[in-house]
Amino acid sequence: MGAVSDYLRLMRAGTSLARHDVILPAEYKARLPLPARVAGGVLRLFSGGARGRPGERLARALEKLGPAYIKLGQFLATRPDVFGSEVTSDLSRLKDKLPPFSEKAARAALTEEFGAEEAARLFPVLGPPVAAASLAQVHRMDMPDASQRAVKILRPGIEGQLMRELSAMKRAARTIEGVSVESRRLKPIAFTETIAAAMMRETDLRLEAGGADEMRVLSETSGYFQIPKVDWDRTGRRVLTTDWVDGIPLTHPDALANPAIDRVALANDITRGFLTHAIEHGVFHADMHEGNIIVTPEGKIALVDFGIIGRISLMERRFLAEILWGFLRRDYMRIAEVHFEAGYVPASQSVGDFAQALRSIGEPVHGKPAEDVSMGRVILQLFDYTQTFGMAMRPELVLLQKTMVQVEGVARAIDPGHNIWNASEPVVGAWVRRSFGPEGAARLISTSLRDVTNRLKRLPEVMDRFEASLDAPPPAPPPRERFAPWWGWFGLVTILALVAYAAVLSLA
Ligand SMILES: Nc1ncnc2c1ncn2[C@@H]1O[C@H](COP(=O)(O)OP(=O)(O)O)[C@@H](O)[C@H]1O
Ligand SMILES: [Mg+2]
Known part of the structure; x- marks a missing residue:
């Protein structure tokens, strides 16, 4: 069936x-x-x-x-x-964008999540929806103390619908x-x-709440972004409540109309805030499109929507910083070497050839006026070489790079003269100096040592397994293909028909 x-x-x-x-x-x-x-x-x-x-x-x-x-x-x-x-x-x-579901359905969802009494107490007056997308919609809610909240509610029955598709x-x-x-x-x-797995994760708003809170804490130290606080009492699997952010989303034509807004500073904040999260902390907002960015009346950037959080390891942060640094200094050989060291390009390829390809990407953008210099273009061209050089990129790194393309697009829409290379230099430079200067080098070595120690600790276990494998009976023949070819073809032809x-x- x-x-x-x-x-x-x-x-x-x-x-x-x-x-x-x-x-x-x-x-x-x-x-x-x-x-x-x-x-x-x-x-x-x-x-x-x-x-x-x-x-x-x-x-x-x-x-x-x-x-x-x-x-x-x-x-x-x-x-x-x-x-x-x-x-x-x-x-x-x-x-x-999808048509919103009714307020009655929204109420029903709240009742189901919190029980009738609690729902009435926690959500006294739910306003009409302000945005409706494929998985959820957002309502604005006025609180008795005159503050406001944003209440995100999953679409009724969305989990089952996703599961069937x-x-x-x-x-x-x-x-x-x-x-x-x-x-x-x-x-x-x-x-x-x-x-x-990713889709089902997005239908648990408690996870999004966790991401939002983590990013808020990080942003408080770096100061580039304002991130609304989670209201944990009003949050559950199907409901996420956060402080309401006053301001206008970048998708709105009036978002930048306020004369108090310094476009150049705003674009710099977006680039630097994003890179600081990624390089300094290894955690970043991976869905930085204009709908999720709100410009506050003070001319600051607020971020919402933490359905996708990207994470990269120390190795990848180092890789990213070195690549950016390499392009900034036009040291293509070094960038090529970093790709090989990290194992992103198979050792069977030539470092020289790869450096040559990188040069063909990087050189055309140097010495050009700001508006012709695009990091997005560089990164996208890099992707176009993944096939040529048999590169196997880690998905998290690809997510980071594609978000950088997105961030650059947004920053340039705000300030057409924005140069992401120049904007990134203070962040990347500080990290590189700290990581590869005396203090940072020590930290990198200690992490590598910890890695080696961990492997050594597991050695007895590995030896046990090795010995056990010597005593084990010969391996069974490989299982049959999941699909006999004729059946596979039959399936495909049936679908096409x-x-x-x-x-x-x-x-x-
Ligand atoms: N805390 C908030 N304050 C103000 N507006 C918000 C807030 N959270 C969401 N919104 C508005 O609702 C829209 C949809 O919310 P979002 O979390 O991005 O949902 P989706 O995952 O469906 O894109 C946002 O683009 C923004 O305009
Ligand atoms: Mg959104």
Whole structure:
């Protein structure tokens, strides 16, 4: 029964994707084998003249398919190393807006979370929704003491809805991985599992509350961002309450109209605040788009929405700082070496060739006027070389880099003359001096030593396991492939046939 409903869901998704010509897009025709080209041609009969780049069409198709697919699109947008920078930048403009659910449903959610009596006491007067997206909506609430709160409430039934769509996506991934050897490089099953886990995490608002609180504490020390306080008594799995932030979101045309606002300082704050979090603390807000940034009446930056928190290790922070420092000093050999040391580029590649590629990325932007110098461009070009040099980037690092592209975009929208390189120099420079000066070097060595000690401590255990493996019976033959090829093909052909059939129906 589960399988039937999965296929029905996939059919609906397939129809929408076919109508926007994103299954086997015309643009990729030249690269496809003949059968795929023919299949693509047939599917295009139903595409109704889809317009725009493939990424734009994909974004539109996903928007139509609803919450799970909108989230899927947002997730794909975080992997320019896998899908290329053009598709992901088109996808990152995907609109996460849905009609709000009723206040009655919002009340019901509060009652379910806190019980009728408590809900009435804790949330006396809930205002109308101020924003409604795929997973949740936000209400403003006036408190008896004249202060205000922002109350974020999950969409009714969203968890079940996501779970059902995810089950269908996982089935599609299993079929694809069973059928196509080429697809295994992208690990569709593992990829959907990761997406599923990320989506389910986003439906537990207590976790978001934890992230918001952690970022607030960090921001208080660095002083670049204002982050609203969590009201823990009014927060649960499906409800998150924080202080209301006075101000205007950057998406609003009047956000920067206030003459008290110093655009240059504001853009610098965004870049420096972000980099300070990432480099100094290894924790960052990974969804820095304009809707989540509010300009306060004092001309300061406030951040909301902590659904995605990025984390990078000390190694990766060092990597990031060295790369930025390398580009700032135009030391391409050093940047190349750092990539090899960190294991991001396989040792079989040539350091010299990689440094040459880096030079071709970095040099064109040097000595240019501020508005032509884009770090975003540099990073996106770096992603375009991931295939050429067989680079395996850690997903957290990719998330960081793509957020930097986002941060630069926002900073430049505020101040077109913003130069992220210059803006980042004080932050990166301070960290590099501290880390590689006498004091920082000592700390790096002590961390490495701790790592070595930890490994040594585990040595007896490893030896035990090694001995046990010598006594063990010979290993069993590898398990059979999950899909016998004919069944995999059968599944794929069935899905395609169903998609085509559904497309015909939807045209009729
Ligand atoms: N504490 C707050 N103060 C003022 N406005 C807020 C606050 N929290 C959220 N908002 C408004 O609600 C919108 C949606 O909230 P957000 O947490 O970003 O939800 P989503 O995860 O659905 O994007 C924000 O873009 C912002 O305009
Ligand atoms: Mg948001």
